[in-house]
């Protein structure tokens with residue numbers, strides 16, 4: 001569905017932000033693009049969706065070079081959820097969605113009421129102006145907007161940002177449902193939980209370069225260090241320490257009066273991100 005080869009991009013003459021990205025996204029795959037602020041995630045999404053021109057290298061979508069693919073037909077086949085919602089503040093959710101629906105042929109369209117219901121959107125709000133909505137509600141309208149044309153390829157930039165935990169669970173369920181229908185999802189995020197729970201494969205991007213790319217499971221298995229979390233009492237104070245299993249061979253290697261518990265700790269995607277890039281995700 002997506003093939004990207006040696007993709008580069010500069011803002012102006014001397015601000016190169018993408019330094020030769022290579023990745024492919026298969027049909028029906030949920031592909032996570034993970035990186036800290038400023039690493040180049042949104043820039044990549046904007047190039048692929050035709051918002052930014054002037055990239056180097058090449059990229060194909062639906063088997064066609066992106067310099068030629070951004071036609072009306074292409075925009076009818078994709079859905080995009082932007083990092084910052086592009087909604088008309090004076091219009092209601094329903095009127096925003098009616099307006100965006102007018103860009104597509106009727107045969108592509110989903111029922112607005114059904115989508116809003118799926119997004120558990122409070123119906124008494126759907127006729128009030130978007131300016132009165134919370135961030136989470138605007139995000140739901142943005143998600144509805146990205147799905148309105150039944151897209152074959154869905155670009156989601158930080159979909160769960162601004163959502164409370166139950167909203168995030170709902171969005172993940174909806175993204176899963178899209179995948180089951182065969183939709184390809186390009187998920188841009190710095191949310192490790194979303195990536196871990198949803199993605200078939202993830203790319204770690206930092207400073208405009210891909211540091212690692214694999215399934216979340218394989219990335220976590222590559223972690224060479226096996227950690228244990230030890231809870232203990234020392235001089236009447238309850239403490240905990242994380243150490244590598246290998247360091248336990250000669251016994252507990254620090255002063256303690258009593259061991260309360262020892263638990264092995266599975267490496268998280270975030271641990272792996274730090275291992276590959278030397279930095280965290282914020």
Ligand SMILES: Nc1ncnc2c1ncn2[C@@H]1O[C@H](COP(=O)(O)OP(=O)(O)OP(=O)(O)O)[C@@H](O)[C@H]1O
Pocket residue numbers: 011015017035036037038039040041042043044083190
């Ligand atoms: N319009 C612009 N003009 C100049 N520099 C820009 C512009 N947009 C982004 N940048 C810079 O390009 C780099 C990559 O930005 P980008 O928005 O792609 O990162 P990101 O990974 O999506 O970050 P975030 O998680 O904060 O959205 C950053 O250094 C950013 O400051």
